[in-house]
Amino acid sequence: METPKDPTSIDNRISEGLTRIAIAMRSDEWSKAEKAGLKPTQLAILEFLAGRDSARVKEIAAHLGVSQPTATDSIAALERKGLVAKASAPGDKRATAIHITAEGKAAFGSVSPIETAAMEAARSLSPGEQEGLLLSLVKMIRHLQEADAIPIQRMCTSCRYFRPYQHSGAAKPHHCNFVNAAFGRNELRIDCRDHETADPATRAATWDAFEKG
Structure with missing residues (x-):
């Protein structure tokens, strides 16, 4: 098979390259999450909450790029593990906000320093x-x-x-x-x-x- 004389546009090839990197990063995410006994979405929620006082489900779902039901299910699993807790949202007692617990911070802290393939690749530059x-x-x-x-x-x-x-x-x-x-x-x-x-x-x-x- 010959190399095509007219390759796809450079923006398309950049997108393809980012997709390849994303594959390695997803593998990293699974490895890190498994070490903490979690799923990648659950670990991503802990990471999102670790630097915040609290957040609503809608904010968490938007940041992770998942549906609110998916975020709700993952939050419920984390709550059962004692890694997050619910409270009244600041400024609106009728709304619910999610915050990370001390146990959740410990769980996230146990995996956050782990070296990933993506970090190693970036260090090669x-x-x-x-x-x-x-x-x-x-x-x-x-x-x-x-x-x-x-x-x-x-x-x-x-x-x-x-x-x-x-x-x-x-x-x-x-x-x-x-x-x-x-x-x-x-x-x-x-x-x-x-x-x-x-x-x-x-x-x-x-x-x-x-x-x-």
Whole structure:
């Protein structure tokens, strides 16, 4: 079989590449979850809740990209294991919020440091390649957010504390007003527990400054 003279478009091939990586990551997720006696969705819920005070079922389902019934079933299983608990949602006692218990944090902590194939593959890249890939991922995630394909992620670029390129020409050009500290491009967060989503106008202005920088 000959190599086709007209390969598929580059965006299609990038998507194919990400799909291959996702296969390895799903395998990693199963391995990690099994070590904790959980299923991948259950472990993903613990990971989501570990950096939050609480969350509603709708938020959890949206973040994981699953249906609310699927999220509800997984939450019920975690509750039976004593890894999560339900309480009244902040500001609305009629609504229910889910929070991780001490046992849940211990279960998540027992697997979170595990080295994965995806992490090992990322480590095979040079520092410059890693930084470039991180920036590309931030841009792709931002596009998915704006297209409403995924909910707003807790990235630096969508946070009200983020100030891009405040330190011109420095090794650490960005500034985080939450900790009042400069940081480098390779330190951009994809999921920060201290994140506070900026309003749409601020997010747009921040992104414009980030891209121009």
